[in-house]
Each structure stands twice: as structure tokens, then as C-alpha cells.
Amino acid sequence: MRNIISGASAAVLAAGGIAAAANDPSSGERPVGLISKAAPAAGGAAQGNGVFTAAPDMAKGAHKKPVPATPVKTNSKDKPVYLIKGLDPWPSPTPGVSCRNYWGPLLDALGNEGWATNNGDRRMVGFYAGDHIDCDTRIAEGDQNTAITTLGLKLARHIHDNYSKKGQSVDIVAHSMGGLIARSALTGVQRGLPGYPKYLFVEDVVTISTPHAGSDSATWCAGTVLYSVRQCRQMKPGSGFMRWLGNSAPQGQGGTDWTLIGGYDDAQVSPRSSVDGMHGVKHRVRYESGQGLGHSTINITLKGTYRQQYDNGSGWKTVRNGAAPARAAMNALYWSRAW
Template sequence: MRGLTATVAVGAVLAGTQGIASAATPPRSNSKNEAVYFIHGVDAMHTDVNGGGDDCKGTWNTAMSALRKRGWTGDFVTWGFYKKDTNCTRKYDGNLNTRIQELGRLLAWDIYDHYTKKGKSVDVVGHSMGGLIVRAAITGVNRYGATSSKWPKRLYIEDVATLSTPFTGTSWATTCTVAYGWKQCSDMRPGSGFLKWSGQNPQSAQGTDWTLIGASDDDTITSGAATGMDAKHKVIYAAHQGLEHSALPHKGPGTGWTMRYSNDNGKTWKSTTKGAGPIRRVGDALYYWSAA
């Protein structure tokens, strides 16, 4: 481990006293001054278990620049989880067999140690498997935080926006599991034990507003899978707009996009040809704590 080694160690020491150390729950509000975590997706098509790696800056620079131009002033944290990840604010030296639940636990401690214990809330953006990592972080804290020193007792995560996260799994992950056997692929198979464990619409101690974004052009994660968890806000971009799986974190800082959206967990949908693009929609999701 690098980066998070000290974080995890400190987190374990604090586990017995974190109820005393944690400040009061921060209020929910529309704001641009909270820290934002950016979590990339899986990099699985390798014959070597240690082959995965991502350029955190390359993945998120467009989105981060767009948010800064719109007035975001808080910390931007690019959080990585492969040994070969580069240009990340902090990272854990994992590999393709590091379970998503474990990555969620490590992310939970990172958020707790840097923000929650100080009474500060954060927002999170996840692309692909990155959305499942934050889902695992909140779920794990809710399930185990009160009884296990391996998990923080609470998290303050106000908003989460996900881009093509396979909430109900993906057939691509099944193919990857057969071809390579990587546990991260296995966790993302439809009906996997991890997906059953991770639950629906997990809420941090502050309350968490989820926005799920998918695209009809995405051949890796279907729009149904990308919006397949209970969540107040859901967006699906129409086809023929160039929003393939890897493109979503890089496109759409403006408006004029064709999409469908729901603000009542998919009960009713509206359509528009003047919608916010993916990056702008992420910004809206992080700013508004409820109404977006």
C-alpha cells in the first residue's frame, strides 16, 4: 500500500473513539464549497492481475475544469485503487482481484479521516465501477460501522452522481470473469453476491441524494443498468450523441442534449432536446442537495 496505508491505520486507531471525535452532522444545503471525490472505473482487460491502471487526472480533468469554471471552490480528490494508477490525489495499491466491498471500506476511511470526523461533508462522482465503490462505502458503514472497528461509524456524503455505473450488473463483466477470472469482474456480474449485498439507495448519516446517469450509446453498460438502483434522480441520454462508455466523464459541459429524466425514482419521465450534458448534469447534481 501507498497513500492510504497511513489513512487506514489512523482510521483503525480512531474507531474506538470516533463517536467522540466526530463533529456535529453538517447541514444539507446547495453549495459549491464541499470537497468532491472523483472515482474512476475498472480497467479489467488484462492477462496480469496487476495490469489495471488509470490516469486519474486524464479521466477527470475535463469535469474538474468545468466545475471550477462554474464556481466550485472545495477540494477535488481523485481517488485511485490500482498500483499502476497515476496522477491521483490519493490511492490504494490494489489490483483486479481487490473486491469492490474492500475498496468501499478503504474509501469510507479516506472520507472519514479527511472530512467526516471534522464535521465536513463531501460529494462523490463515480464512473462505471467507481459508482459501485461509493455504494459499497455507504452500505458497509451502515451495516458494520456500529459493531466493527474495520469500518467508520458514520459518513457525511451529501450528493453522489454516477456515470454509467452497472447497478444491476453487466454481461461484459460475465465475459471478463470467464476470460480472466478477476474478482472485480465477478462482483459486477448480474445477480452477484456483491450487488445483492450493496442494497438500494444507501444513505450516509447526513442523508445522500443520488443522481444516476446512463446513455443509450453505451455498449458496455446499458442505460437500464446505469439507472437500475433506487434513486430520486435518473437521466438517460438518447443515442447518436457520441456518449460511449469511456466518453461520459469527458463530454457535455453545456446544454442542448437530447435526454429523458426523472426526479421521482423513475415513476415519471420527461424528455427534452435542450438538456444539460453529462458534465453539466453532474455539476447540477452536486450543487442541489435535493431538487435537481
Template sequence: MYSVKGQTVDVVAHSMGGLIVRAALAGYAQGDPTWPKKLLVEDVVTLGTPHKAAWLGALCLSNLQCQEMYYPNHAFRRWLGPNLQQAQGGTDWTLISSNADFSVSAGNGAPTDVGAQHLVRYSERANLDHAMLRTVRTGVYPLRYTNNGGAWGSLTRGAAPLRAAMNALYWHNRW
């Protein structure tokens, strides 16, 4: 609706919601006629999204959706492609994950090889589980981060996940 009017949107997605955003951008990038011809998504922030795989999927492998989450080479993931897609005009991606997330590991939630501009991985000491990534907005937490494939930095008093998401949306060009 916004793209038709020439307006860009920002998207924040948790868990599988991040894969839904990826699917929308993949369908657009592949020129699929069932997707809009114009898509203007300026920024995407994902929190605990299984970009590579979800450990929890192993608990229900008789279910197709669980198979798609667990097996990195399944049909849906192949269709998404190995890299994050771009909307018209470009999309700035920030992937946020936690080493205390037992559903999606930090490496699968914020992998270094999918083309994201910004990665944030909370330390296990932060004790931020899968659900907390989408609910915690205050406090300080130890984390590691990298921007545009540069060296990893560390903060002992980093922002809470929702504050980090907000910062990513408003300050993406100043990271």
C-alpha cells in the same frame, strides 16, 4: 477525513467507482466496524455505473470481478443490498446513463428500483458511450429524466453529462 470534522462531501463516480461509493455507504449503514462510525455524504452522482449489471462482464466470466459485474445476484451485489444506502443526514442520489453505452445499459446504469432521487438517461441518438459519460462537458443532448419517482420528462437539448452531474450537485434540492 471530512466526516470526522462534521463536513459533508459530494461524490461523482464513473463506472465501478459508483459501486465503490455504494460499498462505502453499505458498510457504514450496516454498522460494519471496519467502516467509519460517521459518514457525511450529501450528494452522489454516478455516471455509467452498473447498478444492476454490466454487459461487458460477460466477456471475462472466469474473473471474479467480471462475475460480480455481470451477475446481479452475486455475493458482492447481495452485500450491497437492493437499494442505495444513505449516509448520516441522508444522501441525494443522481444516476446518469446512456442508451449508447454498450458496457452498461441505460436501465442498469439508472434503474428505477434502487431508490435514487434523480435519474437521467441519454438517448441513443446522443451517441454518448461509456467513456464519454465521464468526459463530455459541453453541447446539448437528447435525454429523459425523472425526479423522485415522478413521471419521465424529455429534453431534446439536455445538458452534457458532466454539466448534468454539476447541476445535480449544486441544485439537488431544486430538481
């Protein structure tokens, strides 16, 4: 199974009868438990309700070139990583956040542990007009009324133009609404919709607390005067956008390996949506309650061990010293396919 672990120590830990060496995944060792180290170590517009996006201004013939050979899937830290944040819940003419603050510990770990060694390949995606300059990959200058499909189209173009057309795969880690942006990008490409690239090479996608089946908090958000914005409406269970997405994991050219992470301490998105809300997923991790892994902390919790259940396609298993969520995300990126 994929090594959802971390750390440089060679200590052997046991949990629930499952033992594993707590090594960094790049060591090549494949333990069987989800064990963590004990010490730190452009263009297009939404139409109607925003569930279909076209880009009539695309250059003619832009995709007539031959599709590059599908990159070989490898266990490595070398692929560019897109970090896609979620909804800014506060009403403002120019909403936005600091991506550095949003992803801090995970971003530091990627750099310190040699992931995507070209710093420009650790991409923090911004899409609000008020996003800080540290959101170094700006796909839009929108607000909470910018359709998620519009953002997905722009993300698809960015990945294609910077990597896929050069025959290079990328990985994605997305939190909350960011996971729906990633799904939207791959869905549009897979369906061959107007304006989307003809192909994308996306090897791994990890979503953390993403409302794959919608969120009751989005229902509340969309029902209030101040918060009745399109992005909230689109994330309501049963919305036109959610129906457009469907319930299956979209695939890039050559296949995309999905890992879904969520937890019971998340009051905004329950594991029923974040972990069980999409079909065709090989890897799922859900964290038990009472561990402080709320919606705004689960994506940056990197250290320590946590009670969790995981499923790699052969049924749910429980461990008491599982990897922290952000650490689990990193390891999910490392292994190209199999747990």
C-alpha cells in the same frame, strides 16, 4: 426541480414545452427544464468472495468520540468532491490510468468554475498500483483482483478521517465501477459492519454509467481467461457482491441525495442497470441513442445539448436540448436536495 443546466447566458430556451433560463446554478435561479448552455462555458481485507470486509487492526476507541452535528445541506460549490474512476480493463501486473486524462474536461470545469476552491479538495481517487501520480487520493495500491468491498472500506475511512469527523460533508462523482465503490462505502457504514466508520457525511452522489444491477460485459469479462478477475466477477448480475449491495440507495448520516446517469449508446452498461438498477433514488437521467455517449466518453462530455429523459420522482419527461452528462453531474452536485 433541480437545475440540471449550465452556462452564464440569460437566454431562455424551450424544449418540449419546458422552458428554462440557462444560468449557472449558483445564480440561485431554478428553471424547470434540464437545459444546457449552447456554448462551452488503510487496512482491511476481503474475505471469501470479497463481499464482507473487516479491519481488525483499527485503533481501539477510534469512534468513541461524539458524532459531530450533521452539516446543514446547502446549495453550493464549496464541498470537497471525490472523483472515483472505474475498472482498468487491461490485464497487467500493475494496472492503472492517469486520473487527469480520465476526468479531464470535468476536472477543468470544476476548477474554472470555482468548485471546491481548495485544489486539494477536488480529489481524484486512485486504487491500482499503476495509477498515475495525478491520482492524488490513493486509497489502495491494488489490482483488478482487489475486492470492491475493500476499496469501499478504504474510501469510507478516507472520507471519515479527512472530513466527516470534522463535521464536513463531501460530494461524490463516480463513473462505472467507481459508483459501486461509493455504494459499498456507504452500505458498510449504514449497516454498521466491523472496521467501517460509525458515520459518513456524504450529501450528494452522482453515478455515471455505473452497473448498479450488474453488467453483461462483466459476465463476458469474468468468463475469459485473461479477464477472469475478481472485480469483473463481482460486477456480474446476481453475483454475491451484487446481492450484498442489495437494491436500495445507501444513505450517509443526515441523508444522501443520489443522481443516476446513463445512456443507450453505452455498450458496456445499459440504462436498465445504470439508471434503473437501484431503488430509493430521487433523480435519474438517461440519454437517447445515436449521440456518441459511449461508456468511455459519457463521463467527460461537458458541452453541447443532448436528447434525454429525466425523472425527478414525478415521472419521466423528455427534452431535446438537455444538458451534457458531465454538466448534468455538476448541477446535480450543486443543488442540495430538490430538483
